[in-house]
Amino acid sequence: MKNILLVEDEAIVAMITGKMLEYMGYNVAAILKSSDEVISFFEDTNTVDLILMDVKLKGNSDGIETTQKLRTKGIDTHVIFITGNSDVKTMEEIYKIPNSSFLIKPVMEIELKKKIEFIKNS
């Protein structure tokens, strides 16, 4: 598990999370801002080992809907949702998506590290 795709529409948050991943020794395959970019990205390649997906994305589809689209296309890469809301509705939607987990903002390095390690080991 080396290549990680980061989907985050807020540049500053994307930068911080990207640096965090790099500091932890991972390669940020790309930083994408919208659902369309994600779908296009996976039309060209499928070399990422993990996706860090912000739940709230600008545009027509949010992170959960984007992941659902990926699943229908047969892309089964593990997705860690980064969410500012741990409300019941969001949690239920996340639990319905196979091969996914979540972290609550603000994400701290140690949390992310443990989460990735847990995914790697499971």
Add this chain to the structure above:
Amino acid sequence: MLQKIVKYIFTHPLVKNIPDSEKGRVILLYFSSILGFLATVGAVFILMPNDTTGQIIQLSFSSLYLFFPFLAISKYSGKIKIAFFLIVCIHHFILANYFGEAAGYQYIYLPLYICPFILFDTKDVLIITGLLSFNFLCLFTLDFTDYSLINFGKPEEESVMKIATSLPFIINFCALLFAIAFSLINFLSDKSFLEKTQTLEIEFEEVFNNSNDALFITEPYNSRILKCNKRAVELFALQSEQDFIDNFGINFHKLPYTNEIDKLFLDSMEKYNQFDYEFEYISADKREWWGNIAIKRYNTQKKESFNLVRITDISKIKKAENDLKKLLTDKDVLLAEIHHRVKNNMAIISGLVYLQSLKIEDETLRSHFIDTQNRIKSMAIVHEKLYKTQSFEAVNFKEYLKDLVTNLENLFSSADTKIGIEIQCDDISLKMDYAIPCALIVNELISNAIKHAFKNKNNGHIVVDFFIDSNNYVLKVQDNGLGIDKDILKQKTNTLGLSLISNLVSQLNGNIDIVNDNGSLFLISFAK
């Protein structure tokens, strides 16, 4: 003296409770009855000096006079009055037959008896006046024609008879005067009443037709419209009042009249005799509008039931209400967005602190940055909770503690040490002013306990308790670790963590007790 008598009469219990408008009439009735009784007594003793049985019979019946006013002012039905009247007739029949022709004059009393009896009934006054007039004429004729016109037998002693017959003559005359006076009073008062009634009816029609609300009179149970006002025609954009007649209100409802509403209607009418609701109506010109309907059932004097229905156009109020609801929703959305933004900004601040920490190689120094990130996160969770609950004023502290503990367990858990964190907390909503300091305090205490209390130990247990004790909130954080260093206890502000806790407790105007008892115990209390 006269004033005293009048006062006594008017304050007497028999008169006091009579309506003011009837008092004068009833008092006259009393007088006429007493006068009638006394006159009869006098006539009996003069006419029947040697007939004790006749006197007793006559007196017993004459005493009926005294009951007339009571009958008149009481609520007796017409049937009782008729029965009473028949008794009087029978009495006269018996007397006439008992005393023979000599007592035939008793018949002339008949109208006199009826006079006070029916006088109170205003509708019969004119009839009585007529009867008395006839009787008076009879007496008058009798007096001058030697009784021949009514074919009474001649009395033995003419002088006595003349006196005797003059008494009923006088009484009848008085009664006639009374009757005429009453007739006039009744006529005038009836005329005045009629005029007033007519005026009231006209005024009522004016009020009914010029009301700003649509008014209807409907049948009580099927709500068929019987009458409506001009505003109703205008509001429902119909041509004339006739368009409503025999129509039904529910025909103008926008939505179907459901069984639930019907049940509400029936229950309300049964309990309160009225019904109040809001419906959306459609006028003939297809305009949709909101109306407040108020239905009140009433009974007429003829014991007929009707519904008085008022419909007020409340479209403007409804619009204002909807605008207000939208504003409130917008406010909630805005507040939610603000809390979301605050939380996101905190995430960014935390990230920036993290980025800064990446440049630090010294692990101890770097851990201070992580502590700062942790403190930011503890506050961010409060904003998240506020955002989630949509209350924006208070946060469920038990739910908050669960999230905070999960976060701290994620941060500090390791394969080497097993630390269990137990939350014992009542369901308490904590205002924003208290929630943030409390959040930071709990974060500091648990972080400190995890980092320092269980050195060289494989496991540990931390209990967080938050409850209300009388008028105070009490926060209790206890661990079974090494306890606080005595030197640190003496100077509570020696470390940043304890300094923060001390200042946050001060911000809450609370007290803190730190005890070493098989570990450390922090007891913080502050007023609600």
